[in-house]
Amino acid sequence: MPDIVTTFRERVLAEGKNLGNGILKIDSFLNHQLDPQLMMLAGEFFAQKFGEARVDRILSAEVSGIAPAMATGFKMGVPVVYARKTKPVTMFGPIFLETAPSHTKGIEVNLMVAAEFMQANQRILIIDDFLASGKTLLSLVRMVREAECELVGIGCVVEKTFEEGREKLSKYGVPIETIVKIDSMEDGQIILADV
Numbered sequence: 001m002p003d004i005v006t007t008f009r010e011r012v013l014a015e016g017k018n019l020g021n022g023i024l025k026i027d028s029f030l031n032h033q034l035d036p037q038l039m040m041l042a043g044e045f046f047a048q049k050f051g052e053a054r055v056d057r058i059l060s061a062e063v064s065g066i067a068p069a070m071a072t073g074f075k076m077g078v079p080v081v082y083a084r085k086t087k088p089v090t091m092f093g094p095i096f097l098e099t100a101p102s103h104t105k106g107i108e109v110n111l112m113v114a115a116e117f118m119q120a121n122q123r124i125l126i127i128d129d130f131l132a133s134g135k136t137l138l139s140l141v142r143m144v145r146e147a148e149c150e151l152v153g154i155g156c157v158v159e160k161t162f163e164e165g166r167e168k169l170s171k172y173g174v175p176i177e178t179i180v181k182i183d184s185m186e187d188g189q190i191i192l193a194d195v
Contacts, residue, residue, distance in 0.1 A: 043071025083111035098139035134165025
């Protein structure tokens with residue numbers, strides 16, 4: 001496991017850009033351009049961490065959570081559903097709808113999943129790109145609960161510990177795993193937590 005963590009830490013430090021206001025740009029491998037090999041390592045990390053959780057389905061959010069979620073689903077052999085931000089004409093029938101603030105867009109966005117892909121009594125693992133304030137993840141958790149499914153864990157590629165999202169999610173009593181933890185982004189720096 002340390003090799004995966006080390007690889008991600010090195011990439012965040014080498015390619016990450018602190019844009020201020022707690023915004024980390026890692027567009028070169030996750031949030032715009034994707035590094036497929038790195039995403040498969042993320043899938044391996046989460047599959048190892050949650051391998052005993054008997055996951056039925058992985059839930060993520062459009063757009064940047066899809067790649068690590070898909071890699072995890074591939075490694076675990078389970079389907080992945082992602083919450084859409086706009087409703088396509090192909091989505092009809094009952095849906096689960098939540099709203100969440102977008103840190104990078106500065107607006108509230110809708111998150112929608114067709115009920116046919118979140119049937120009751122499934123064991124759901126949430127995988128996303130960032131754990132920061134926890135607000136998007138809390139929206140996904142509410143969706144899981146509304147669908148009468150069981151949340152079995154939350155995994156994110158990068159955690160910004162200083163935004164305290166983990167504390168908000170801890171009340172659900174499920175494991176929360178992240179690959180890279182950032183303790184501070186003050187003064188234009190990116191300070192990683194000790195491994």
